[in-house]
Amino acid sequence: MAAPLAWPSSAAVLGRTCGRWLFTGAAGGVLVLILLPLIFVVWLSFFRQEIPSFPPDGYSLRWFRAIWTNPKFADGFAMSLQVAVVAMLAGLLLGVPAALCIARFRFAGREVLNNLLLLPIVVPGIVLGTAIYVFHVELQGFFSEVTILGSIGGLVAGHILLVIPWSVRLVTASLAGFDRSVEEAALSLGATPVRAFFRITLPIIRPGIVASALFGFVVSFGNLEMTLFLVGAGRTTLPIAILQYLEWKIDPTIAAVSVVQIALIGTAMAITNRFVRLSRVV
Amino acid sequence: MARLALQQLSKQFASNIAVRDVTLDVGDGEFIVLLGPSGCGKTTTLRMIAGFVTPSSGTVRLDDRDITNLPPWKRNAGMVFQSYALFPHLTVAENVAFGLEMRRSTADIPSRVAEALRMVRLGGLEGRLPRQLSGGQQQRVALARALVIRPDVLLLDEPLSNLDAKLRETVRVEIRELQRQLGITTVMVTHDQEEALMMADRLVVMSNGEVRQVGTQRELYERPADRFVAMFVGRSNSLSGKIVGPGRFETAGGLRIACHEGAIGPAVLALRPERLALGAMAADCVNRLPGTVEFVSYLGASIDLHVRISPTDRVVVCQPNRADVRLPVEGDRIEVGWPADAAMVFAQETAPVPN
Amino acid sequence: MLIGPATVFVTLGLLVPIVILFRYSLNDFKAGVMMVEALTLKQYALFFTDPYFIAAFYRTLRVALIVTLLCIVLAYPLAYTLARTQSRWKNLLIMLIVLPLFVGNAVRAAGWMTLFGNKGFINVALQWLGLIDHPVRIMFTEPAVIVGILAVNLPYVVLTIQSVIEGIERAVEEAAFSLGAGPWTMFRRVMLPLATPGFVAGAIFCFILTMNAYATPVLLGGPQFVMMGPLVYTQFAVKSNWPLGAAVAFILMSATLVLTAGANLLVQRRYRR
Numbered sequence: 001m002a003a004p005l006a007w008p009s010s011a012a013v014l015g016r017t018c019g020r021w022l023f024t025g026a027a028g029g030v031l032v033l034i035l036l037p038l039i040f041v042v043w044l045s046f047f048r049q050e051i052p053s054f055p056p057d058g059y060s061l062r063w064f065r066a067i068w069t070n071p072k073f074a075d076g077f078a079m080s081l082q083v084a085v086v087a088m089l090a091g092l093l094l095g096v097p098a099a100l101c102i103a104r105f106r107f108a109g110r111e112v113l114n115n116l117l118l119l120p121i122v123v124p125g126i127v128l129g130t131a132i133y134v135f136h137v138e139l140q141g142f143f144s145e146v147t148i149l150g151s152i153g154g155l156v157a158g159h160i161l162l163v164i165p166w167s168v169r170l171v172t173a174s175l176a177g178f179d180r181s182v183e184e185a186a187l188s189l190g191a192t193p194v195r196a197f198f199r200i201t202l203p204i205i206r207p208g209i210v211a212s213a214l215f216g217f218v219v220s221f222g223n224l225e226m227t228l229f230l231v232g233a234g235r236t237t238l239p240i241a242i243l244q245y246l247e248w249k250i251d252p253t254i255a256a257v258s259v260v261q262i263a264l265i266g267t268a269m270a271i272t273n274r275f276v277r278l279s280r281v282v
Numbered sequence: 283m284a285r286l287a288l289q290q291l292s293k294q295f296a297s298n299i300a301v302r303d304v305t306l307d308v309g310d311g312e313f314i315v316l317l318g319p320s321g322c323g324k325t326t327t328l329r330m331i332a333g334f335v336t337p338s339s340g341t342v343r344l345d346d347r348d349i350t351n352l353p354p355w356k357r358n359a360g361m362v363f364q365s366y367a368l369f370p371h372l373t374v375a376e377n378v379a380f381g382l383e384m385r386r387s388t389a390d391i392p393s394r395v396a397e398a399l400r401m402v403r404l405g406g407l408e409g410r411l412p413r414q415l416s417g418g419q420q421q422r423v424a425l426a427r428a429l430v431i432r433p434d435v436l437l438l439d440e441p442l443s444n445l446d447a448k449l450r451e452t453v454r455v456e457i458r459e460l461q462r463q464l465g466i467t468t469v470m471v472t473h474d475q476e477e478a479l480m481m482a483d484r485l486v487v488m489s490n491g492e493v494r495q496v497g498t499q500r501e502l503y504e505r506p507a508d509r510f511v512a513m514f515v516g517r518s519n520s521l522s523g524k525i526v527g528p529g530r531f532e533t534a535g536g537l538r539i540a541c542h543e544g545a546i547g548p549a550v551l552a553l554r555p556e557r558l559a560l561g562a563m564a565a566d567c568v569n570r571l572p573g574t575v576e577f578v579s580y581l582g583a584s585i586d587l588h589v590r591i592s593p594t595d596r597v598v599v600c601q602p603n604r605a606d607v608r609l610p611v612e613g614d615r616i617e618v619g620w621p622a623d624a625a626m627v628f629a630q631e632t633a634p635v636p637n
Numbered sequence: 638m639l640i641g642p643a644t645v646f647v648t649l650g651l652l653v654p655i656v657i658l659f660r661y662s663l664n665d666f667k668a669g670v671m672m673v674e675a676l677t678l679k680q681y682a683l684f685f686t687d688p689y690f691i692a693a694f695y696r697t698l699r700v701a702l703i704v705t706l707l708c709i710v711l712a713y714p715l716a717y718t719l720a721r722t723q724s725r726w727k728n729l730l731i732m733l734i735v736l737p738l739f740v741g742n743a744v745r746a747a748g749w750m751t752l753f754g755n756k757g758f759i760n761v762a763l764q765w766l767g768l769i770d771h772p773v774r775i776m777f778t779e780p781a782v783i784v785g786i787l788a789v790n791l792p793y794v795v796l797t798i799q800s801v802i803e804g805i806e807r808a809v810e811e812a813a814f815s816l817g818a819g820p821w822t823m824f825r826r827v828m829l830p831l832a833t834p835g836f837v838a839g840a841i842f843c844f845i846l847t848m849n850a851y852a853t854p855v856l857l858g859g860p861q862f863v864m865m866g867p868l869v870y871t872q873f874a875v876k877s878n879w880p881l882g883a884a885v886a887f888i889l890m891s892a893t894l895v896l897t898a899g900a901n902l903l904v905q906r907r908y909r910r
Contacts, residue, residue, distance in 0.1 A: 019820060026714040031730075033711070034737055034791050037748025040758065044751050053756040098643035113640060117647055124849030124893065126866045127658075127886045128651070130873055134661050134883065135654035161650045164643055181367035184334055185424075187354040188361040189381030189431060196355075199380075203371045222741040225851045228870060243743045246856050250750045258744040265739045269732060 038262060045255035052250055063256040073257050076241035083237065084221040086156050091163025091216045096209060098164075099171035103178075114168070121165045125225030132158050133229040150232025158230050162223060163216035170215060174208025207275055214272040218265060284345045284434040284467055285310050286331065291340035293326050300326045302491045304340070308435075311465040313458070317478040317514070318488035324471045325439060327488070331469060332437050333357050344434055355384070360428030361437040364444065366420045368412040374399070374423050375408035381431035398430035401460065418449050425457065429464070436461065438470035442477060454480055475515055487511050509550050509628035518552040519597040522630070525549050531627065535592030540568045541625040548630035555586065555600035557624040560610065564619025573597075575614045585609060589618050662883035672879050680884035690868070694888070697865040700779065700854075701847035704786050708794045708843045709836055711787070716798035716835075717828075721807065731796075738792045742852035749785050749857055750776065777859035785853040790846050794839035801835025802828075837904050841897045848893045865889045 048058040067073050095117070102114050120128065132154075140149045148154055182204070186196035224239040231237060236244075238261065245254050286308040293301040301323040308314045316324035329335040331342055333354035341350045349357055360381075369377050378395045399405055402422040412420055421441065428436060441457070442450045458481050461468050472478050478485055479499050487494045487502065487510070495507040506512035513520065523533035525546050531539045533551070541551060564570055576596065577588035580603075587599045587610060599618060601607075610616055665675040684690045719730060737745060752758045753775040760772040775781050809831070813823040829836075851866040858864065863871075869889065872882035 016820075023714050024718060026711075027718040030711050030715040030791060030795070031733070033788055034734060034795075036752070037745040037785075037788060038737055038740065040748040040751040041744060044747075051756065052751050052754065054758050054761040094643040094646055098640040101640035113644055116652075117643055119647065120651055122845070123651065123655070124845065124866070124890065126849055126851055126869045127655075127890050130869060130882060130886045131654035131658040132650065133873070134657050134879065135650075138657055157650060161647065164647060168643070179365050179367060181363040181365055182369060184332075184354070185361065185363060185367040185427075186369070186380065186384075187334070188332055188357070188359055188437075189427065190355045190358070190384035191380070192353075192355050195384065200369055204369075218739040222739060224741065224743065225849075225866070228851075229874070239741050239743055242741070242747070243852055243855070246743055246747055246750070250747055250754070254747055255751075258740070258747055261744060262736070262740050266736055269736060269739070273728070273732065 041255045041258045042262070044250075044252055045259045047252045047255075050251050052252070052255075063252040064260075066253045067257050067260065070253070072236055072241045072245075073238070076236040076238040077260075079235060080221050080238040083152075083156055083159055084217050087159035087163050087220040088213055088216040090156070090160045091220075092167050092209065092213060094160070095164045095167030095212065095216075096171050099168045099175065102168065103172045103175035114172075117168045118165045120161045121169075125223065128158075128161070129226040129229035132161075132226065136230075150230070150235075152232075152235075155227065155230045155232065158226055159220040159223065162219050162226070163212075166215040166219060167209075167212035170212040171205060171208045174205045174211075178204060210272055210275040214268060218268065221265075286435050286467055286469070287341075287343040288327070288331070289341045289343070291327065291330060291342065292338050293323075293330060293335060294338045299491055301330070301337075304488075304493055306486060306493070306496065308467055308469060311462075311467055313461055313468045313470070313481060313483045314486060315478040315482035315484075316469065316471045316486045316488060317475060318473065318494075319514070320473055322488040323491035324473075324486075324488050326491075328437055328439055328469060328471045331435070332359050332361050358431065358434045359437055360431055360433030360435075362421075362424045362428050362439065362441045364440040366412075366424040366444075368420055368423055368427075370412055372411075373408065374404065374410050374412070374415070377412070377423055378427045378430050381427060385431065394430055398426040401429065402426045402456075417445055418453065421445060421453065425460075429460075429466070434467065436466050436468040438468065440472055441470070442472075443474070450477070457481070479515075485515075487514060489514075506552075506626065509552060512552045512626055512628065517555055517598070517600075518626075519555060519558075521551040521553070521595055521597075523549065523551065525627070529622075531625070533592065533595055535594035537571060537592050537595060539571075539625065540622050541627050542622055543627055545629070550628050550630060552626040552628065553597065553620060553624060555598045556584075557620055558597060558599040559619050560587070560589075560599055560601065561616055564617050567619030568622045569625075570617050570619040573616060573618050575610045575612055575616055578610070578612055589616065591618060658883050659887060661879055662887050664880040664883075666878050666880045680881045681888070683881065684884055684888060689863075690885075693863045693865060693868050694892075696779075696863070697848060697889075698892070700783060700786065700850075700864065701844050704783055704790060704847045705840050705844045707783070707787055708790050709840050712791055712794040712798055712839060715791075716795045717802055719795070720799045720802035734792045734795060737788075742789055742850075743856065745789060746785055746853050746856035749781065749788075753781050753857070776857065777862060779858075779862065782854050782858045782862060782864075785857045786847050786850050789850070789853060790843045793846065794843050797839040797842060798832065798835040801832050801838075805831050833904065837901065841901065844897060844900075845893050848889065 044052050045063055046059045046061070047056040047063075048060040049056065098113075098117060102110060102117075123131075133149075136149045136154050140147075178201075183196050183200060186200045187193065191199060222239055223237075224243060227237050227240060231240060238257075242254060242257060242261075245257075286306075288304055288306045291301060291304040292299070304323075304327055306314070316327060318324045326335055330337050333349070333352060337350060341348055343349065344357075369380065372380065375395050378398055379391050382391045382394060395408070396405070399408065402425050404419060404422055404426065407415065407419065412423065415423065421444070424441070438457070442453055445453060454477060470478075470481065482499070484496060484498055485502055486496050489510050495502060495511045497505075502511060502515045506515065509520070512518045521531075521533045521537075521539075523531060523535075523537075525541075526532050527546065529540055529542060531541045531549065531551055533539065539551065559567060571591045573589040573591040575587055576590050579586045579588075583603055585601045585603050587601065588596055589599055590596045597618060601609075661672070662680055663676050663678070665673040665677055665679060667673050684694075715734075719727065719734075722730075724730075750757070754760070755772040755774070755776070757775070759775060760769075763769045763773070805828070809827060810823055813827045818826060849866050850864060851870070854862055854864040855867050865885065866889070869882055869886045872878045872885055876882075
C-alpha cells in the first residue's frame with residue numbers, strides 16, 4: 001500500500017528541490033555577473049607582468065606604488081575628493097531642509113517641487129553636462145570679469161545638483177515612517193518646537209541624513225558624464241583619469257588605481273552601515 | 283490638579299465639522315471618558331485640550347485660566363498616546379526625564395524619575411531602549427513620562443488599544459487606581475464601551491462630532507437620552523415601527539405592544555435583553571408574545587436566546603445561567619414577555635446607529 | 638521657507654540650462670565661425686537624414702531594449718532570494734550588490750576588458766579547454782557592450798524589485814500555494830501582478846541608464862561602436878559643433894522620455910485595478 005503512494009510524492013519533492021536549486025543557482029549566477037568585473041580588476045592589480053594575460057607570471061604589489069608616479073591619478077584623486085566633500089556638505093545643507101519641508105507640510109505645488117528636486121537623478125548625465133556647459137557659456141557672456149566656464153566653482157555647483165535629489169529622497173524616506181505623535185509627546189512635555197526638533201526629530205532621522213551624506217559623496221566622487229563637460233582645461237578627476245587611461249590601455253596600474261577606489265568606497269559603505277542598515281535605505 | 287472646562291468647543295476642517303459645540307466640565311480629580319465610534323470627534327476634542335488642534339470656536343479653561351490659544355508646551359497636560367510615542371533613541375529613564383528637563387527643574391530629576399518608574403512597577407529597566415520593552419512595558423513608560431511632570435490634567439488617547447485582551451484588563455485597574463491615588467484630573471478617549479464603563483467616573487457619549495449624553499454609567503444605561511446611546515452603551519433589541527395611540531406601539535411586522543411614553547408617529551422601541559422574561563416568568567408581564575427559539579449561545583454566567591417573534595422581528599433574551607432551570611433548545615416554541623416600563627421609546631432618526 | 642534655496646538652486650542649475658540647451662539646438666553651425674544665431678530645425682533634419690547618426694540612434698535603441706529585457710529576467714531570482722532570505726548575511730549581500738554601483742562604470746569596464754581581451758581570461762580559458770584554436774574577438778563587439786551595461790544596471794534593478802517584493806507579505810504566497818497553485822502559477826497569478834510596479838520601475842530605470850550609457854560603450858565598444866551618449870560628447874567637445882550636439886542631446890532625452898512614458902502608460906492601462 002505504502003509504495004505506490006510514496007513514489008509520486010517523492011518525485012514531486014525531487015522536482016521541487018531541483019526547482020529551488022535552479023532558482024537559487026540563477027540568483028547566485030547573477031550575483032557573480034555583478035561582481036565579476038570587480039573580482040578581475042582586483043586580481044589584475046596583483047599581476048607581476050604588465051600585459052594582462054592569463055595565467056599571470058606571478059604576483060607583485062609594485063603597481064600600487066606606480067600609481068603615485070602618475071600625477072594624473074594623484075591629482076584626480078585629490079580633486080575628486082575635494083569636490084565630493086564640498087558638494088556633499090552643500091547638497092545636505094540645501095537638501096535636508098527641503099526634505100523636511102516636503103515631508104512635513106501640505107502646500108500647493110508640493111508634489112511639483114518634490115519632482116523638481118528629484119529631477120537631477122532622472123536627467124541623463126550627458127544631457128545635464130551639456131546643458132550646464134552652455135549655461136556657463138551664457139553666464140560667462142554676462143559676467144566677463146569672473147571665470148565661470150571650466151572653473152572649480154562651476155564644477156562644484158554641478159555636483160551639488162547631483163547631491164540634492166539624494167538627500168531629499170533619503171531624508172523624506174526616513175521621515176515617512178516617522179510617528180508624528182513622538183514630536184507631539186515632546187511638545188506636551190514642555191519642549192518648544194525648536195527644542196523638540198533638535199532633541200527628538202533630528203536624532204531620529206539621523207540615519208537618513210548619514211545615508212544621504214554617503215550617497216551624495218559617492219555619487220559626486222564617481223560622476224563621469226557631467227564632469228567631462230565641466231572639469232576645465234588642465235584639471236582632471238579620478239573617474240576621468242581612469243577613463244582616459246583605459247581608452248589608451250589596460251594594465252595592472254589602472255587596476256591598482258581601481259582597487260584603491262573600491263577600497264575607499266567599500267570603507268565608506270562599511271562605516272555608514274554601522275549607523276544605518278544599508279539594506280533599509282537603498 | 284485642576285478643573286477643566288470646555289465651552290462650546292468646535293472644530294471645522296475645510297468643509298467638514300469634526301467637533302460641534304462641546305461643553306463639558308471636568309471636576310478636580312475626576313476621570314472622564316469620551317466614548318464613541320471612530321470619527322465621532324472624541325480624539326479631536328482631546329487634541330484640542332492638549333493644544334495640538336486649535337479650536338475654530340469655543341474655549342478651553344483650566345481652573346480660571348483660558349488656555350484655548352496656549353501652545354502645547356505651555357499647557358502642562360500629560361498625554362499618553364495610542365502609539366505611546368516613546369522617543370526611540372532615548373532610554374526609559376531619559377524618556378521619563380525629558381519633561382522635567384524641559385521644565386529646567388534639574389535638581390531632583392533622578393529621584394523623581396526613579397519614583398515615577400517605581401509607581402508603574404518598572405524599576406530596574408531605566409537603561410533599556412523602548413524597542414527592548416514589551417508592549418505593556420512601553421505603555422507604562424508612556425504613563426510614567428506623562429505623570430512625572432505632575433500635569434494639571436492627564437490625557438489618555440486610546441491608551442490600551444495596542445495591548446492584548448488579558449493585559450488590558452489588569453492595566454485598566456492599574457491606571458484607575460493610580461489616577462485615584464494621585465487625584466489627577468483625567469480625560470480618556472476610547473471606542474471600547476466595556477473599558478469606558480469600567481474606568482470612568484462619568485462618560486461622554488459622542489457621535490458625529492456632537493455630545494449625545496453626559497452621565498454616570500447608570501444614567502446612560504437606564505435612561506439613555508436617545509436611540510444612539512441606547513444602542514451604543516450596553517446591548518439593546520430594537521424594534522422599529524410606530525406609535526399608533528397613547529401607550530400603543532405597532533412594529534413594522536404587525537406586532538402590537540403596550541408601552542409608556544412617546545408621541546404618535548414613527549418610532550423605535552429598545553429593549554435590554556436581560557429585562558425580557560421567558561415562559562412562566564413572563565406570566566405577569568403586560569406584553570407577552572409567542573415566539574420560536576432560533577439560536578442559543580451559552581456564555582457561562584448567562585445564556586443568550588435569539589427568539590423570533592414575527593417574520594421581521596427577532597429579539598435576544600439574556601437569561602442568567604441557573605443549574606435548576608431547564609434551558610430552551612433551538613426550535614422550542616416559547617413566550618417572551620416584558621413589563622411596560624422596560625420598553626424605551628425613541629423617535630425615529632436618521633443618524634447612523636452602531637451595530 | 639526651508640525649501641526655497643534648494644528650489645532656486647535646482648531651477649537655476651537645471652531647468653534654465655536645459656532651456657538654453659534647447660535654444661542652442663535651433664542655432665545654425667558654420668565651419669570656422671562655429672555657432673551662428675538662428676531659429677532653424679536644420680540640426681534635427683541633419684540628424685535624421687545622415688545614415689551615420691541614424692545608425693547610432695537605432696543601435697542605442699536596440700541595445701537599450703535587449704539590456705532591459707535581460708535585466709528584468711535575470712534580476713528576479715536574485716531580488717526574490719534577497720527579499721525572502723532570513724540569513725544574517727543578507728546585509729553583506731546587499732553591500733556586495735551596492736558596492737559595484739558606487740565604484741564607477743569605468744572601473745567595471747576595466748574588469749570586463751581583462752576578461753574580454755584577445756589574451757583575456759575568456760579566450761585563454763576557451764583555448765585551454767580546446768574549444769577554440771585562435772582567440773575570438775569579444776572586445777569592441779555589441780555583445781561585449783551589452784554584457785557590460787547589463788552588469789552595470791543589474792544592481793539598480795535587483796534592489797528596486799527586491800524592495801517591492803519585501804512589501805508583499807509572505808502569507809500571500811503561502812495562501813496561493815495552499816489553494817493549489819504551484820510555484821510557476823503562483824509567480825504568474827500572484828507575484829507578477831503584485832510586483833509589477835517594481836518590474837516597471839526597474840525596467841524604466843534600466844532603459845534610461847542604457848540609452849544614456851557613456852563609459853561602457855566607449856571602453857567596451859570602441860570608437861566604431863557609436864552610441865548616443867558618446868555621440869553628444871564628440872559633437873560638443875571634439876567637433877565643437879554645439880548646435881548639433883545640443884540637438885543630439887535633445888533627441889536622446891526626448892526619445893528616452895517618450896518611450897518610458899509610453900511604456901508606463903501601457904502597463905498602467907493593463908494593470909489598472
